[in-house]
Amino acid sequence: MSDHLAGAYDLVVFDLDGVVFLIDKPIPGAGEAVERLRADGTAIAYATNNASRRGTDVAALLNGMGVSAAPAEVLTSAGATAALLAERLPAGSPVLVVGADALRDEVRDAGLTPVGTLEDEPVAVVQGYGPEVGWKNLAEAALAVRAGATWYATNTDRTLPSPRGPLPGNGSLVAVLRTALDREPDVVVGKPQPGLFTTAATLARAQRPLVVGDRLDTDIEGAVGAGMDSLLVLTGVSGPADLLAAPPERRPTFVSADLSGLFRPAEGAVVPAAGEQAGGWRVTRDGERATLDGAGGPVDALRLLCGVTWDGVAVSAIEGASQDARELLRAWGV
Structure with a gap:
């Protein structure tokens, strides 16, 4: 029996925004937590719904913040979505990309052709977060979906955490198209779908993974769906009031103020607490x-x-x- 929570697991899968960093600044203690896990022989993975960076870029960002990461340890919704598109579409198929350059590059590297207008006759639309996404991009996407293109969303996070408070996320942009088209996306790839977590466990050959996240509606729900234990940290989006009202599919195994909870006794973090x-x-x-x-x-x-x-x-x-x-x-x- 381990004397601390993380010691009972052979893989820790971290969400990024709100857990390891906020936009471009590391959350205090994140680097130290990762290094302690590595010293203990625990495998590390990072799983993010943010489709605006590629895995190599995320790893470089983390290392620049003092949080060690290898590109192979990073799973992004952009990469997962591009891989799924490549499985379902013939090589070279035109795909209308709404999002950042990272998503466009992932689509291209998957053997498909990223395009930007209805006139390019896209067979699919892939929508991910990008700070430069505007009305023109959304308008082309709406036209393409109406013309028969399959609509993929990398994720539906309503907000992104930031030091100034929650900001609109890809889910807010998806909501624009949902309103215009009066329908849901055909496929949502990122969390709360369990794919990023199960892939991380498979790559690490983990038997007992732990998911660490700050959002009940993506990280924790995704962990529950994957059948994995989870730790909610209160450094990002979901707060105490959210946890108190959480439905069964969004209830974590543990809760802590921050990542230091990984190295404290599990009985002090398990939720709900036993007794009165x-x-x-x-x-x-x-x-x-x-x-x-x-x-x-x-x-x-x-x-x-x-x-x-x-x-x-x-x-x-x-x-x-x-x-x-x-x-x-x-x-x-x-």
Whole structure:
């Protein structure tokens, strides 16, 4: 039995934005966490829905931030989508690309022909995040889909984390076409689909992988779908209120404030916490209401409260009995 959470796993699959970095700055402790895992002999993989960079570019970015990474350890939704297109389409087929140059390059390297207009007669549209995507690109994509092209989305993340707060992600751009076309994409490749995680496990020959993410609707749901344990870190998009209200398919195995939770005892991170007390907090349930009392670390309170909200107590029916409890619930927006 390992004395820390990560010691029970032979592969740790990290999401990137909100877990390892925010836009272009590393999250404190990320580099140290990766190096400790490597020293322990634990395999590492990075799985990202962001289709604006190629695996080699992501690895270079990480290494420049002090987070060690090899290109083979990086799986992107752009690469996965291009590989799927290559499986389904004849070589050289025209594919209308809406996204960054990285997605266009992946499509080209997969043996297909990236194009930009309806007049190029695309047989498929592939849509991924790109900061330069505009109305003209979306208009051509809408016309192509209406003309019969199959619509692929690399992912449907509504937002991207940033130091200034959540920003529109590829899901927001997909929503523009969804509104214009009154339909869903034919294929969504990235998380929460489990493919990136299962591929990472296969490449590493892992028997017991752990997924680490910051989003319940992509990372955690994808891990649940893949049958893998998961750790939610509270450094990105999903916060305490989101976790309290999470449906079964979006509930992680563990939760921690940041990546340091990988190296603490698993029983202090498992969610929900067992019993009514943890780390100085106590939760009391009275029918359809629950009361939090005491004082301690926020994660312990969160773990306890998940035990009652996941068992039917509404998040709005939680009350704080102590001053610390009331302040914590207020900070969470509960």
